[in-house]
Amino acid sequence: MIVRISDDSLALACGADAVAQAFVQKGCEVERVSSWGMHWLEPLVEIDGVGWGPVTPDRVAEIVDGGADDLRIGTVADHPFIASQQRLTFARAGRTRPTSIDDYEATGGWEGWKRARGMAPLDVIAEVTESGLRGRGGAGFPAGIKWRTVAEAQAPRKYVVCNADEGDSGTFADRMLMEGDPFQLIEGVAIAAYAVGAQTAYIYTRSEYPHAIAKLEEAIRRAAPIIAPLHMEVRMGAGAYVCGEETSLLNSLEGRRGEVRAKPPLPALQGFMGYPTVVNNVLTLAAIPHIMAAGGAEEYARLGVDRSKGTMPIQIAGNVKQGGLYEVAFGITLRELVYDVGGGTQSGRPVKAVQVGGPLGAYIHPDQFDIPFDYEAYAAADALIGHAGITVFDDTADMGAMARFAMEFCAAESCGKCTPCRIGAVRGAEIIDRIRHGGRKRDTIELSPVMHNAPKDAGRLPEQEIGLLTDLCETMKFGSLCALGGFTPYPVMSALRNWPEDFIRDAKAARDESVA
């Protein structure tokens, strides 16, 4: 009996190793595969295509005897969570052994690479452009245009850098891909390098991803003869949120402080060590092999809505019954994702908010759940898709506290280069504190002689503090050098817009106390 169990980090965190060990003790052969992405069922055990989950070691004997019906989910591939997806980037998830080059080849691996190598580099770029693929890291910049800029630049050396510094809370698609299907990323990076004429490629990730690093390094070693003469290696950062920003990442990769560089020059013209560099994230590059395989670009361009083409691996997390990875064409609504796919909240309480796009994404109110999941529709709603992580909150969430957390997060992760972010985030947290505690208290400290002329009872009401917070958010949004400071206003302002009562709740209490 062959038992398939994932060795993805999430499965490991849920006890997959102990379950695997229990099957071995029962005389079974255990095969470690990638995760299907049904994380609420991990550790998920699959025997002859039929699944059980979540499994604990004490249930193993029953499963071997054909029992444990309460855990049985039927044929895994037919489970509604899997069957309702359009998996292109994660087509192999749950089906292959991550570092088996045989499994990779047997499931269509290297087809895109072989086809690309038979084409002129500029034709490869034209096909990527036709597919409509946009960078999956945040801004959604068309991949083909970036590649063409690098390809046409005149320079003795060029680079491809894969941004695998997945820092958004609630996101795990990059890690899952690197741990579960590393050859696909390697193939995508190799195609990009061929298309732009790069001789060296780096995959930059963070020290918190040891399993992904180990799998990638093993896979790169095995793939080396196939992708030669391209040199590819994994580089590890210490894990700073701002190192997900491309220029900051390049600084870190060069061994310098992870501080954002002013643009221009664009990294496409002067990137790593001053040479033209393609910087794309994991999901962008991992989509390339499918696009380059015969007919892939056409299929990709057919999926999605308007300018948001193809599929998006969406990570569903937070207070949700069925958390996991769900890949689907753009255009699905948050309502479908939260209720039909995610099954509502884990707590069983009503959904209050969903944050889309990581810690700097807007909090979406249930009234907005029918906005189609696409870049332009989200931008029009003053929100962003980012890395497509969605985090669900029930009605016990305090949105004033969440807004403060956004400012705090920005203050902690700021690289310090520009004032709106470095100082604005600290002031933002202070203003939110004042709003929540009844407005500004009278100044009691004489700060300087000029203050003698200032009115001594110049405290601000919460309403006035809200005006100040709004102004500060505008300054951060339009005056920050990069997206860390520039996007922090999204969670703050969306929380303030949709749940103002969560900001002044404490203020009322504070006033009542002072009256009493």
Ligand code: SF4
């Ligand atoms: S916005 Fe923040 S992280 Fe970005 S450059 Fe300015 S200080 Fe650095």
